[in-house]
Amino acid sequence: MRKFLSSLQAALFLIAIPGALLASDQRADELIAKHLAALGGRQAVAAIKSVVTTADIELMGTGLKGSVESRILRPCLSYSDISLGFFKIKEGYDGERLWMVDQNGKLQFRRDAASLEYQKTECLLESQAYLFGGAGYELTALGRDTIGGTPCDILRIDVDGGTSALVSLNDSTYLIQRIELKAPEGETIETYGDYRPVGGVMFPFFERTEIPALGQRIEMRCRSITPNERIDPVVFLPPAADVKDWRFTRGGRATEIPFQYKYNHIFIPARITGYDRDVLFLLDSGASMTVVDSSIAAAMHLESGGTMPGAGAGGMANFSMTRIPGLTIGDIEFSGQTAISFPISGLLKTFEETEIGGVLGYDFLSRFVTRIDYEHGVLTFFEPDSFPRPEGATVVDAPLVHNLFSLPAALDGVKGAFYLDTGANSSLLHGAFADSTGLAKGRHTLAMAIRGAGGEEKASLCRFDSLAIGGVTIARPVLAITREKKGISVLENVDGVIGNDILERFTVTLDYRAQRVLLERNSRFGEPFFKDRSGLQIARKENGAFIIVRAISDSPAGRAGFRAGDIIVKVARMKAERFKDMRELLSLFEAKEGTTYPIEIMRSGRRLKLALTLADYI
Numbered sequence: 001m002r003k004f005l006s007s008l009q010a011a012l013f014l015i016a017i018p019g020a021l022l023a024s025d026q027r028a029d030e031l032i033a034k035h036l037a038a039l040g041g042r043q044a045v046a047a048i049k050s051v052v053t054t055a056d057i058e059l060m061g062t063g064l065k066g067s068v069e070s071r072i073l074r075p076c077l078s079y080s081d082i083s084l085g086f087f088k089i090k091e092g093y094d095g096e097r098l099w100m101v102d103q104n105g106k107l108q109f110r111r112d113a114a115s116l117e118y119q120k121t122e123c124l125l126e127s128q129a130y131l132f133g134g135a136g137y138e139l140t141a142l143g144r145d146t147i148g149g150t151p152c153d154i155l156r157i158d159v160d161g162g163t164s165a166l167v168s169l170n171d172s173t174y175l176i177q178r179i180e181l182k183a184p185e186g187e188t189i190e191t192y193g194d195y196r197p198v199g200g201v202m203f204p205f206f207e208r209t210e211i212p213a214l215g216q217r218i219e220m221r222c223r224s225i226t227p228n229e230r231i232d233p234v235v236f237l238p239p240a241a242d243v244k245d246w247r248f249t250r251g252g253r254a255t256e257i258p259f260q261y262k263y264n265h266i267f268i269p270a271r272i273t274g275y276d277r278d279v280l281f282l283l284d285s286g287a288s289m290t291v292v293d294s295s296i297a298a299a300m301h302l303e304s305g306g307t308m309p310g311a312g313a314g315g316m317a318n319f320s321m322t323r324i325p326g327l328t329i330g331d332i333e334f335s336g337q338t339a340i341s342f343p344i345s346g347l348l349k350t351f352e353e354t355e356i357g358g359v360l361g362y363d364f365l366s367r368f369v370t371r372i373d374y375e376h377g378v379l380t381f382f383e384p385d386s387f388p389r390p391e392g393a394t395v396v397d398a399p400l401v402h403n404l405f406s407l408p409a410a411l412d413g414v415k416g417a418f419y420l421d422t423g424a425n426s427s428l429l430h431g432a433f434a435d436s437t438g439l440a441k442g443r444h445t446l447a448m449a450i451r452g453a454g455g456e457e458k459a460s461l462c463r464f465d466s467l468a469i470g471g472v473t474i475a476r477p478v479l480a481i482t483r484e485k486k487g488i489s490v491l492e493n494v495d496g497v498i499g500n501d502i503l504e505r506f507t508v509t510l511d512y513r514a515q516r517v518l519l520e521r522n523s524r525f526g527e528p529f530f531k532d533r534s535g536l537q538i539a540r541k542e543n544g545a546f547i548i549v550r551a552i553s554d555s556p557a558g559r560a561g562f563r564a565g566d567i568i569v570k571v572a573r574m575k576a577e578r579f580k581d582m583r584e585l586l587s588l589f590e591a592k593e594g595t596t597y598p599i600e601i602m603r604s605g606r607r608l609k610l611a612l613t614l615a616d617y618i
Contacts, residue, residue, distance in 0.1 A: 120162030264425030273326030279357025284423025287361025416495035424499030
């Protein structure tokens with residue numbers, strides 16, 4: 001039995017192998033012959049047409065435990081039912097469609113190229129077709145290595161149109177010790193053991209799946225493996241109807257909700273059923289689940305369901321599972337939801353003076369077609385069947401990966417895949433992609449830091465010539481190049497993030513059912529990027545004082561002598577406490593080039609006067 005789990009959304013999806021010439025070398029053929037004999041021989045293995053498995057499963061180090069039942073009908077039909085704490089997931093492949101019903105009952109289909117390529121290889125391995133020869137793959141013997149202290153022979157399997165796999169055969173038993181392959185989430189390492197004979201064939205009763213990039217380790221121990229049990233093919237089909245866990249309380253098929261747009265973030269008021277007041281939620285298409293602040297979860301005595309690691313801006317973080325009794329946003333009313341509890345209230349408070357109570361991500365947005373009118377501050381949520389496609393909109397196919405839109409774009413003519421993230425106030429480029437393509441070579445960059453749920457991550461600002469999305473070209477965008485291999489930077493098959501600094505130039509429509517994004521230019525389309533001309537990064541202290549967190553070295557602030565830790569006392573003879581919020585203060589630093597401000601600061605108990613002359617620096 002083979003099983004792959006990622007981010008608690010398991011995926012064992014099998015796809016038929018297309019035709020191509022078979023190739024192998026003599027040593028590989030010899031190893032395959034020994035492996036086939038060790039399994040029980042050609043006749044016994046070929047006689048297995050279906051496999052039903054039940055197993056105990058645990059996401060190590062999280063407290064999440066449960067069970068899984070899987071059904072395989074060879075060559076390439078599969079179905080699994082997973083119960084893991086609050087997560088009850090169903091998934092399958094029906095010969096044409098990769099599908100999954102997630103922890104909140106949402107039906108989704110995987111259409112992205114990386115998933116399809118991965119599953120072609122999974123099909124070959126799960127069906128064991130590589131044992132019998134045929135078309136569509138190439139076998140190569142790579143020599144010997146020691147795996148977990150055990151000498152092994154290593155085979156590489158290259159699948160036509162799929163991803164490559166390294167298969168380690170124990171050189172004593174010639175059974176599989178380990179398989180390494182690249183999944184949509186990154187490198188996956190699967191280790192097998194406790195082989196037992198069932199129906200004349202050796203099956204592993206233990207499997208460990210490790211995804212180093214996400215810090216996940218999943219272990220499964222089989223309770224039973226039953227070959228050749230009759231399986232009704234209907235089980236492999238996706239549900240006929242999608243979940244309907246919400247309603248418009250005033251009727252109709254669409255609703256408009258105004259939003260606050262501050263510091264390039266979208267905020268809307270919402271109320272958790274049973275909580276005594278409305279709180280602001282961040283609208284974040286980059287969040288795969290709904291998030292509620294941990295202080296609210298504690299005040300409501302919400303049940304805890306274990307923790308799980310996840311990737312976010314700034315690094316990895318551990319997220320606690322919970323259940324909320326319901327949620328109301330405008331006239332949209334949701335029933336109970338599996339969600340994440342995380343101390344998110346203060347995440348934006350220091351730098352954006354906004355306290356939030358939660359995040360609305362995929363679990364909310366995927367129920368609708370969502371139209372974001374940045375220019376007028378209005379969200380429109382449509383029932384998917386009632387959405388009227390606007391005339392003149394640019395339609396971009398954007399397959400979902402990790403429940404996020406993967407948007408094809410070209411930066412200075414170099415094609416890449418970018419997550420669309422309404423929770424990101426600025427856009428990012430992964431350093432590995434920038435380096436491999438030479439995109440930033442010879443360009444002026446400035447060191448900075450980005451912050452998110454995972455903490456702080458080093459980055460560098462860089463201005464490029466153009467960004468093209470769906471035939472629409474944006475001039476001279478500024479992106480932050482991430483320089484640390486952590487957080488969202490560890491994820492494979494994505495080259496960067498498109499945030500609100502780009503999205504705000506459009507009216508953006510998110511169509512999850514069709515896995516597409518619609519773009520309509522608005523009046524902000526031609527506005528310049530990165531209006532700041534100071535180089536100061538400022539935060540608000542608990543006592544209300546404005547503190548300089550960073551003065552970018554090669555910027556007007558750096559050249560004027562500002563330092564991290566300086567407290568702003570006056571700007572242009574106006575006392576700092578007179579500014580009603582940080583946005584009012586920061587707007588001064590967007591004035592025309594050459595503007596000079598006298599600024600008084602406190603540094604180590606001394607009052608100093610500095611002169612800041614504004615200039616473009618990126």
